Amino acid sequence: MFAKRVNEIQPFRVMEVLARAAELEAAGHRVVHFEVGEPDFATAAPIVEAGRRALAEGHTKYTPATGIMPLREAIAGYYEAAGVAVATQRIIVTSGASGGLTLLAALLLDPGDELLITDPGYPCNEVFARLAGALPRPVVVGPNDQFQPQESDLLAAWGPHTRGALLASPANPTGAMLSRQRLHAICRALQQRGGFLILDEIYQGIYLQQHTAEYPTGLAVADDIYVLNSFSKYFGMTGWRLGWVVVPEAAADAVTRLAQNLFISPSTPAQYAALQAFSAEAQAIHQQRVDAFNQRAGLLVQGLQQLGFRIPVPPQGAFYVYVDISHTGLDSGEFCRRLLDEFYVAVTPGADFGSHDAGRYVRFAFTTDEASMRLGLARLQQALSAWGAA
Numbered sequence: 001m002f003a004k005r006v007n008e009i010q011p012f013r014v015m016e017v018l019a020r021a022a023e024l025e026a027a028g029h030r031v032v033h034f035e036v037g038e039p040d041f042a043t044a045a046p047i048v049e050a051g052r053r054a055l056a057e058g059h060t061k062y063t064p065a066t067g068i069m070p071l072r073e074a075i076a077g078y079y080e081a082a083g084v085a086v087a088t089q090r091i092i093v094t095s096g097a098s099g100g101l102t103l104l105a106a107l108l109l110d111p112g113d114e115l116l117i118t119d120p121g122y123p124c125n126e127v128f129a130r131l132a133g134a135l136p137r138p139v140v141v142g143p144n145d146q147f148q149p150q151e152s153d154l155l156a157a158w159g160p161h162t163r164g165a166l167l168a169s170p171a172n173p174t175g176a177m178l179s180r181q182r183l184h185a186i187c188r189a190l191q192q193r194g195g196f197l198i199l200d201e202i203y204q205g206i207y208l209q210q211h212t213a214e215y216p217t218g219l220a221v222a223d224d225i226y227v228l229n230s231f232s233k234y235f236g237m238t239g240w241r242l243g244w245v246v247v248p249e250a251a252a253d254a255v256t257r258l259a260q261n262l263f264i265s266p267s268t269p270a271q272y273a274a275l276q277a278f279s280a281e282a283q284a285i286h287q288q289r290v291d292a293f294n295q296r297a298g299l300l301v302q303g304l305q306q307l308g309f310r311i312p313v314p315p316q317g318a319f320y321v322y323v324d325i326s327h328t329g330l331d332s333g334e335f336c337r338r339l340l341d342e343f344y345v346a347v348t349p350g351a352d353f354g355s356h357d358a359g360r361y362v363r364f365a366f367t368t369d370e371a372s373m374r375l376g377l378a379r380l381q382q383a384l385s386a387w388g389a390a
């Protein structure tokens, strides 16, 4: 009855965790949330105020498909401040990074093509490939390689139908970043194969525990890659549904035509609000939040390690820790189910992010305040004792 691709699409398990947590909360339990992949902070006040003003001033109609020029200029200014020149016509404003992924899949993949993605990685990536009739080809990334691929991994997975790779730095679910040297080697290898690189930089700016990116954006390493970004994470605007892509100049016209036809335009009030996202006032607020994520990362990593959990690669960015739970003797799916049902702590099983070693790992998101995190750690300790795994 439905298209075949629908059968290939896995449910987003974190949504099931959220639904079960909501049931438990409705029954009166206090659930500690480590599963939510969005900042708990509200959008910064100057952005909200600009959004209000946009509505009051009647900015409620379509805009150009590529976004309003002042916003494209502001995004270009953001790169310029980081020392990277990007022409405004290469910047296309989208409905979140999800809109950007839709556009790039439509632009770059034909039916039967293959797209290299990482396992573990962002679960929706493969769906964008399938939407274009292409096949995702997972490349296993493990702790020995800091959960990021080497160029040799990509070349080994490269087949006759492979067209390119989609990587992320910092990555979800591991918080792992690509070093300059590794990104450079990957770009060179893909170029030799005539392949493209899409680099998801949605967690750009959220750097943890003394790590800073070795480069402000992948565009500083290679100018001809496709970069995804979003106002969702660093800028705290998940629900506004706004992001952008940067494409090579030769692709700008084709992406514009796709954007016109697929989306007409991104949200108008959100675009006017986002103009304020780059103001000094909003940036100061965003930076304070990064400081808070840093505090939380320290607390969580240390707390989990003290409980005996192994964190093979502490996160360098984003707001996730990928934790090895194998010493509990439970599979990660079972671990998550029991932790939620018996101790009211919600975390996401590794199976949401891939299949390789997924039963060994769970993702903790530190998108909750420190007091709740401490409560969650105390409950984890109780769980381990109760399960005889302490």
Ligand SMILES: Cc1ncc(COP(=O)(O)O)c(C=O)c1O
Pocket: 037, 095, 096, 097, 098, 099, 122, 168, 171, 172, 200, 202, 229, 230, 231, 232, 238, 242, 243
């Ligand atoms: C790595 C990655 N890419 C893309 C997205 C999509 O984000 P959005 O559409 O909100 O910009 C997410 C959301 O969690 C993500 O983690």
